[in-house]
């Protein structure tokens with residue numbers, strides 16, 4: 001009980017922090033709202049120049065703009081997690097905050113689990129504002145239901161992704177020093193593997209297996225099946241159970257890597 | 273309950289492995305011995321200054337005591353709790369300030385920053401807000417109009433005050449402050465110093481205060497520990513440290529006429545003469561070093577009269593903590609050169 005109370009107050013503190021950074025910079029708010037559309041427009045322009053939208057619809061089984069807007073939204077929400085978790089240690093270290101964070105009684109793991117929540121919540125809310133109009137335009141009332149399902153699934157994706165993202169992010173710092181470039185390498189890789197723009201059922205086998213290891217990939221697959229209209233109970237529940245199971249499976253890894261990261265910091269001396 | 277020393281360090285050793293870069297790709301490892309067996313203690317309610325030149329190991333010591341750096345060997349504790357094995361207990365007892373110029377989120381106000389760190393410290397919301405408000409007042413940030421301004425707009429003095437406020441958030445019995453007045457203007461420095469003194473005398477907090485400013489250490493600290501190149505070279509009250517200096521004093525003689533002939537005669541008495549003919553405010557200054565100033569002042573007067581030199585005033589210089597500092601740190605260098 002004590003832990004839960006601590007955690008909620010931690011999340012509240014993180015929200016105040018992240019929202020201060022967010023709302024005190026107007027351009028960021030605009031970007032959040034416009035992003036799914038900008039990236040969709042970009043991809044459509046690019047897509048029409050190489051192939052026809054009909055071909056896309058035939059092959060994937062859903063209208064390109066809807067597929068892309070939903071995909072961009074999912075990506076945006078999931079990447080919010082990855083970015084927050086991976087950038088935060090660097091940001092805290094450079095702003096000299098890290099010693100005070102590490103010398104607080106709050107555990108590293110608890111802190112890192114709370115870190116992505118505010119921005120994720122925000123991107124869900126703002127993303128929904130971007131998502132609802134298109135899906136209603138394309139699918140009417142059904143579109144509303146689809147959007148709500150997508151939002152629910154994006155929340156699940158994010159939640160099950162936190163353990164792996166934390167383990168990967170802090171793990172990179174443990175093995176590769178302060179090599180933030182590793183992030184720019186890992187990011188596009190995750191982007192492809194999660195299968196947001198490139199449905200998993202179209203992937204080659206090795207890629208498919210690799211992407212199966214990422215919890216959000218399964219949620220994304222469900223979203224895409226919902227869009228395509230393949231909503232058999234089994235096809236939906238199996239991936240969701242799998243995603244949750246993976247999330248739990250990676251949790252001990254997250255605990256271990258966080259401890260290693262903290263130990264590494266204490267050996268070198270936390271930078272002030 | 274009988275409480276032991278607030279802070280104890282025994283034979284702390286810390287080596288850093290660094291890389292010397294000799295080219296774009298070429299480098300070799302080098303070991304820096306930051307601490308070579310540092311032992312110290314701070315009693316309950318005591319303000320102890322850890323004084324040393326750049327690179328002496330002050331920050332390293334503070335970091336180890338703050339549970340932010342693991343020593344290679346040795347032992348340190350805060351009120352009996354081991355800083356390595358019982359770090360979580362230690363963290364409840366200490367307030368730390370490691371720099372004045374950073375360590376907060378730029379886009380939060382001072383108040384928001386303190387609330388944020390208070391939440392990390394697990395403080396209850398209501399109590400936290402009250403405490404933050406009180407501290408903003410105490411450190412003078414309200415008065416300066418800084419409580420609700422963004423941290424990135426703060427002046428250095430305001431940043432230092434906020435950093436001290438954070439150290440006091442949990443009302444900890446022990447404060448570990450690393451150069452808390454570095455770069456501050458006199459009013460801000462004075463504010464920080466008076467708050468630290470107040471914390472010790474009124475609230476019984478124990479303070480370890482690093483600095484390389486003798487003047488301020490003398491003002492703030494009950495006791496001073498001199499550290500140089502990772503070794504403690506001297507320790508005691510400022511008065512005691514000064515009495516440890518070789519008892520040579522400088523006598524300054526201010527005269528209306530050039531004191532050349534006086535200098536010659538004084539030298540014949542076996543006294544060392546320095547800085548002849550330096551002119552100050554229209555007067556000539558002669559500096560004479562003597563072991564027992566009282567006994568030679570009369571002689572100097574007599575010689576001056578016989579040579580027709582009007583002495584306007586004479587001054588015997590008391591040693592400063594700076595002399596102590598220079599004496600001990602330079603002696604350290606000489607010792608090392610001998611090895």
Ligand SMILES: Nc1ncnc2c1ncn2[C@@H]1O[C@H](COP(=O)(O)OP(=O)(O)OP(=O)(O)O)[C@@H](O)[C@H]1O
Pocket residue numbers: 268269288289290304305306324325326327328329330331332333484
């Ligand atoms: N992380 C590190 N890696 C390598 N060397 C280090 C590290 N931290 C400190 N040192 C070295 O250890 C020695 C002691 O440093 P420390 O920062 O404790 O000195 P200081 O007394 O605080 O000096 P200053 O007055 O400049 O702050 C220095 O030679 C420094 O270069």
Ligand SMILES: [Mg+2]
Pocket residue numbers: 330331332450
């Ligand atoms: Mg230092």
